[in-house]
Amino acid sequence: MDASKPAKAVKDVVEAAAGKVADALTSDVPGAPGSAPPTVEEPTTPHDPLPPKKEQGAPETRTPTGAATGAPTTANGQQGAFLTTSQGARLRDTDHSLKAGPRGPVLLQDHHLREKITHFDHERIPERVVHARGAGAHGVFEAYGKAEGVTKAGFLAKGRTTNVFVRFSTVLGSRGSADTVRDTRGFATKFYTDEGTFDLVANNMPVFFIQDAIKFPDIIHAGKPHPDREIPQAQSAHDTFWDFVSLHTEAQHHTMWNMSDRGIPRSYRMMEGFGVHTFRLVNAAGETALAKFHWKPKLGVHSLTWEEAQLLGGVDPDFHRRDLYDAIEAGAFPEWELGLQVFPDTPEETFAGIDLLDPTKIVPEELAPVQPVGKLTLNRTPTNFFAETEQVAFHVGHLPPGIDVTNDPLLQGRLFSYVDTQLTRLGGPNFSQVPINRPHAPVNDMLRDGFHQQAVHAGVAPYRPNSLDGGNPFPAGDTDGAFVDVPVTVTEAPKVRANPASFDDHYSQVRLFWLSMSPVEKEHIVRAYTFELGMCYHQAIRERQLQCLANIDPVLCAEVATGLGLPAPEPTVPLVDPAPSPALSQVGRQWPADGRTMGIVVDPTAGLDDVDEVRRAVFAAGMVPLLVAPHGGLVGGLPVQRTFATGRSVEFDVLLLAGAPAPAPDASPARDAKAGAADSAAVDPRVLLLVDECWRHAKAIGAWGAGVDVLRQAGVAGTPGVVTGGSGAEVLTAVQQLLAAHRVWERFPASVA
Numbered sequence: 001m002d003a004s005k006p007a008k009a010v011k012d013v014v015e016a017a018a019g020k021v022a023d024a025l026t027s028d029v030p031g032a033p034g035s036a037p038p039t040v041e042e043p044t045t046p047h048d049p050l051p052p053k054k055e056q057g058a059p060e061t062r063t064p065t066g067a068a069t070g071a072p073t074t075a076n077g078q079q080g081a082f083l084t085t086s087q088g089a090r091l092r093d094t095d096h097s098l099k100a101g102p103r104g105p106v107l108l109q110d111h112h113l114r115e116k117i118t119h120f121d122h123e124r125i126p127e128r129v130v131h132a133r134g135a136g137a138h139g140v141f142e143a144y145g146k147a148e149g150v151t152k153a154g155f156l157a158k159g160r161t162t163n164v165f166v167r168f169s170t171v172l173g174s175r176g177s178a179d180t181v182r183d184t185r186g187f188a189t190k191f192y193t194d195e196g197t198f199d200l201v202a203n204n205m206p207v208f209f210i211q212d213a214i215k216f217p218d219i220i221h222a223g224k225p226h227p228d229r230e231i232p233q234a235q236s237a238h239d240t241f242w243d244f245v246s247l248h249t250e251a252q253h254h255t256m257w258n259m260s261d262r263g264i265p266r267s268y269r270m271m272e273g274f275g276v277h278t279f280r281l282v283n284a285a286g287e288t289a290l291a292k293f294h295w296k297p298k299l300g301v302h303s304l305t306w307e308e309a310q311l312l313g314g315v316d317p318d319f320h321r322r323d324l325y326d327a328i329e330a331g332a333f334p335e336w337e338l339g340l341q342v343f344p345d346t347p348e349e350t351f352a353g354i355d356l357l358d359p360t361k362i363v364p365e366e367l368a369p370v371q372p373v374g375k376l377t378l379n380r381t382p383t384n385f386f387a388e389t390e391q392v393a394f395h396v397g398h399l400p401p402g403i404d405v406t407n408d409p410l411l412q413g414r415l416f417s418y419v420d421t422q423l424t425r426l427g428g429p430n431f432s433q434v435p436i437n438r439p440h441a442p443v444n445d446m447l448r449d450g451f452h453q454q455a456v457h458a459g460v461a462p463y464r465p466n467s468l469d470g471g472n473p474f475p476a477g478d479t480d481g482a483f484v485d486v487p488v489t490v491t492e493a494p495k496v497r498a499n500p501a502s503f504d505d506h507y508s509q510v511r512l513f514w515l516s517m518s519p520v521e522k523e524h525i526v527r528a529y530t531f532e533l534g535m536c537y538h539q540a541i542r543e544r545q546l547q548c549l550a551n552i553d554p555v556l557c558a559e560v561a562t563g564l565g566l567p568a569p570e571p572t573v574p575l576v577d578p579a580p581s582p583a584l585s586q587v588g589r590q591w592p593a594d595g596r597t598m599g600i601v602v603d604p605t606a607g608l609d610d611v612d613e614v615r616r617a618v619f620a621a622g623m624v625p626l627l628v629a630p631h632g633g634l635v636g637g638l639p640v641q642r643t644f645a646t647g648r649s650v651e652f653d654v655l656l657l658a659g660a661p662a663p664a665p666d667a668s669p670a671r672d673a674k675a676g677a678a679d680s681a682a683v684d685p686r687v688l689l690l691v692d693e694c695w696r697h698a699k700a701i702g703a704w705g706a707g708v709d710v711l712r713q714a715g716v717a718g719t720p721g722v723v724t725g726g727s728g729a730e731v732l733t734a735v736q737q738l739l740a741a742h743r744v745w746e747r748f749p750a751s752v753a
């Protein structure tokens with residue numbers, strides 16, 4: 001008998017089924033890796049490279065000097081049907097080295113082997129010294145025109161649209177670290193304006209650890225892993241970090257933000273962004289104003305719970321980048337409004353007694369409202385991570401006419417640091433010619449040569465003045481749209497290494513932040529400090545930081561001290577009582593739920609009441625439903641995205657129970673891998689664990705039909721934010737309302753008032 005025949009028949013059937021499932025999966029749920037579903041057989045018919053996925057974008061095809069080429073963005077990538085060398089010579093074989101006989105040694109003349117291995121050997125470049133871990137997206141910025149009175153920057157003129165590239169990041173971790181660690185997030189935006197590139201290199205927190213850039217190496221060395229053991233990775237919960245910030249008390253405001261829920265965002269899409277520094281704006285009449293930049297997310301500011309953040313570090317370390325890409329792929333385009341806080345440009349450079357040059361201070365929005373001046377929409381994911389997200393180079397000195405810097409000593413140091421580090425990271429001085437960094441404005445500089453020069457400069461006179469190139473390039477005149485440094489008066493003063501006295505207040509605004517928090521947010525802050533200090537080895541460091549907490553608030557200090565088993569010290573500075581700023585709190589409002597994920601647990605043996613209808617309604621509401629079942633494949637004709645073995649509660653914003661599945665065959669062996677599930681003869685323990693974790697993490701839970709039994713068995717029926725109903729549609733409506741507030745905090749009375 002030909003043994004291959006039955007095997008082939010089975011293979012055909014499996015392939016057909018796999019093709020069907022694959023189509024069903026890729027047609028609606030985001031996350032397909034390629035633009036076309038793969039075949040089981042290796043393709044052998046030559047054809048051009050597949051197009052990028054529909055949601056992918058790429059840098060515009062500009063010349064190194066900013067001219068539009070008109071070529072499609074696919075021209076950035078590989079061309080043609082056949083494998084070639086880097087020089088375009090077609091290759092017949094890339095799987096075997098050229099050898100002296102099949103069993104012989106490899107020949108030095110194998111230029112293809114050498115090219116392939118040599119290039120591979122040099123694929124890595126240094127990761128960013130900070131903000132190494134990040135994810136980017138392309139988008140567009142549309143100006144409302146409301147900033148025209150204060151700045152002549154053309155991209156802020158009414159109706160103007162400007163292409164942008166945004167990179168979000170964490171600060172401390174290496175390139176491969178987890179997304180969900182407790183840390184500050186970077187929010188860097190490159191506006192490709194026709195007056196030159198503007199980089200708004202922002203964070204998701206409005207203050208910084210240090211007032212003077214000369215301390216940047218100190219704070220980063222303290223936060224990075226210890227130099228001897230290189231642990232812990234991407235964490236601030238260790239001795240060197242708290243050693244530094246407890247001695248260097250100007251960091252206390254920023255550490256308070258990090259210990260708050262802002263340090264563990266739910267999504268990049270749900271973060272505010274802050275330019276931190278005060279900038280100087282100049283309008284068409286030459287009048288100046290001081291201003292701070294803000295990004296306000298359409299979805300509101302939301303966070304993970306600490307346990308979710310920790311679980312995600314293991315279950316899905318790519319949680320934030322996946323969320324960003326999936327949302328864009330699903331058409332739930334992330335949006336932010338750009339806002340300005342504008343202050344008069346007075347000689348004191350203060351507003352309401354707040355020093356505008358001190359980057360450890362905010363100006364509460366209640367004192368200076370954030371005025372929206374435009375909208376950012378991220379609508380395309382990168383085609384190639386390295387080419388775009390890794391090679392993008394931001395710099396606070398990339399400024400268009402109309403926006404200038406102030407003397408904030410942190411900003412002044414940043415003006416030096418970014419280009420300096422990029423010289424090393426991107427291997428030479430020509431990184432502005434890398435496609436993602438190419439300006440969308442004509443470039444006519446006198447910078448020449450250097451590694452990887454991509455421009456072919458004509459002319460003989462890259463110097464000024466010249467006559468040999470007819471005097472070109474010429475300085476732009478008053479009416480030619482030049483960037484003119486604002487002629488700010490610098491008062492005569494002794495040359496000193498010192499800060500103004502106004503920089504000495506390190507506590508009053510930290511207290512303002514604490515007093516502005518709701519009880520549940522305060523409780524999270526207490527738990528975060530207690531965890532982080534609890535992870536320190538040395539008691540002296542805990543005691544020193546407790547003293548800082550005493551100088552912020554006695555309740556905060558006492559709660560953390562109790563957790564650490566230490567006495568709470570008395571404050572050593574007078575405690576002021578600033579008016580709270582409600583704008584700082586994240587809770588208590590309602591927000592859209594675009595791109596959120598709903599887990600829907602189904603029981604394949606008991607019918608799928610309403611599931612298809614609910615699934616469609618979830619898609620229609622701009623969210624993503626993921627079916628969770630005992631096995632993969634199709635259930636009732638619907639594609640299963642997660643099994644009880646692969647799904648985990650932390651990827652769902654809401655859990656729906658459409659059935660009460662009995663323990664699946666793999667339930668028991670999996671139990672120790674998902675410890676904590678209650679023992680139950682009736683329901684798969686992993687489903688009970690899903691319910692338990694979603695409940696603990698204050699997520700909305702809904703059930704109908706047999707699913708209601710699961711709630712009873714999990715012991716959560718009738719508790720706040722757990723809804724049941726006669727139909728899937730009814731339950732979906734109820735959980736959507738709960739989701740608008742992000743979490744059901746009513747479930748847990750806060751222990752900190």
Ligand code: HEM
Binds near residue numbers: 203208410417
């Ligand atoms: C308000 C304070 C600061 C903010 C908001 C900020 C923000 C950022 C952001 C968002 C990035 C990531 C850019 C990207 O995605 O590629 C970044 C990178 C970086 N920052 Fe800062 N930063 C601050 C202070 C500083 C200071 C004081 C220094 C140095 C004196 C500094 C040096 C760097 C360096 C060297 C990088 C890596 C850049 C690269 O390799 O391309 N930053 N910063």
